[in-house]
Amino acid sequence: MLSLFPRSLGVAVTAAVVILLATSAGTPESAPAARAVTDDLGNTVHVPESPDSILSLSLFSDEVLQDILSPARFAAVHSLAVNPVYSNTAEKASQIDPVIEFNVEQIIDIYPDLVIAADWSEADKLDQLRQAGIPVYQVRTAVEPAGIRTAIRQLGELVGEPAAAAELIADFDRRKAALAEIVAAVPAEDRLQAMDYTTWGASAGTGTSWHTILELAGLDNAAAALKADDFGQVPLSKETLIELDPDILFLPGYVWGEPDGADAFYRQLRRDPAFADLQAIRNDRLYLFPERLKGTYSHYIIDAAEHAARTAYPQLF
Template identity: 30%
Template sequence: MRRTLRRAVLALAAVAILVAGRPATAAAGPPRRIMSLNLCTDLLLLQIAPKSRIASVTFLARDGARALFPGLEAGIALNHGSAEDVVQVKPDLILDSQLGAPLTRAMARRVGARVVEVKNADSFEDIRQTVRQVGEAVGEPGRASALIRQMDATLAELAAHPPTRRLRVVAWSGGSAVPGKGSLTDAIITAAGAVNIAAQPGSAETSFGVEELLAARPDALLFGGATLGKPSLLSDEGQHRVVRRLYAGRRIAYNDIAHTCGLPQSADAARELRRALDALPERRPVR
């Protein structure tokens, strides 16, 4: 009798230890301390999860949010994506890219946090998948679906009213590499009803120097190159005097973030590009 009772007590103690050591599960409800370690997941998380359940986003989120939805990041703690940040925050869910630091992920396992890897988006279908993925992970599939519907409505509107001119463009900010076929920028250009002249079969990033640019003679240049509003050497190279002369008034600035991160706002970038292209005057022949 005593031996049986002792076994029962030991079994109950073992169960208690296992339960105490386990991280929170889905049965306990949605995650309550969500941490993002990547700018793109920051911007998705801020739109999908209630602010009360966001424990931390990266220091890049402040400028990123201001460019798209000012104020949404206010009051949320910032991190630098380090293992020390994970220990301090003690999240129950971490959103990261597929290229996250192994040490940080190891620390996440030690604190009992679930890690969700969100892949980079190169198309609007990729965006739908990542938005759904984040929505499911944070327990807000309804919010995620609403964002997708809004994005799809914008894309449908663009498709239903094609432009009167199908202009040839290239996202060229100087340097030799431009977004080619299979890139998110290419998807945005296509949705806007334009033709990306750099969209050749092969890599999503292709070579395109000044000489190639002048020979191709696109109708407009899409100008990025300033990450989060900060100037770069690449954008300075785009100030070539011949380029300035030939494309005066035909250089269109775009939001780098909506072309780099797969977000519902990438559809808004396509709509803004359509408006800018429609506003371009007819091109004069070269003399």
């Protein structure tokens, strides 16, 4: 599985390097006026009124900020943001230089005036950036529309672009309402059950962005009633999958480290005798789902929902 960040150096070595770089980099002599804001984890962060050297360390903030800011406002971009397999704004991200990993020494050397990270980002590395005097703002991860709207609004205010963020939210709401109207035409008795199925034999349960995608698409999550783990994943045996027997199975559109992995997994399921009687296979409703849509938790969740709805109910479009 792809890791967003490289392995950290030894604690003692890293601490020494951080102190050295912080001392040599320092705070710019003509630092712009700063304002105090509180991030989603309760940290007080001193942020320039209009930061113009921003580093985003999560795909959520990448996709939001790259849609409301010019490339010139970014100090750097991380490698996943420029990868079209995972990122919905890869083309925009490719206009930003340099491309980096989550490497403390490299970030301190760049010295952005604002780093934006997720609530699950590596805390020890973020602490090292704070110790070096770099403002770090953490955003709580949302998996449903209301939380996504709130986070977009926050980011817009944080970078001094509230109007652009409001336009992004308005477009999201417009498309969400349009999709809801379309899928509302599906009679309750004709509403389909769908689920994702990973190469390691699991599906996303409730409280996940995938569950939200299915809801917005007018689909019922076939795994919703099953207990999920701390990451929202529901482990599935072959027997459980056969018992659930969803109308539609969405499979990974990409398998890390295996260029042909997604196609191979698709063929494997179609040829498995144990699954011969699954509705999804009998009715040819086994679909690869693009990874950048499957994994998104930004406003692009509506793109994912539209894709799922068009796949499930093509007659409505």
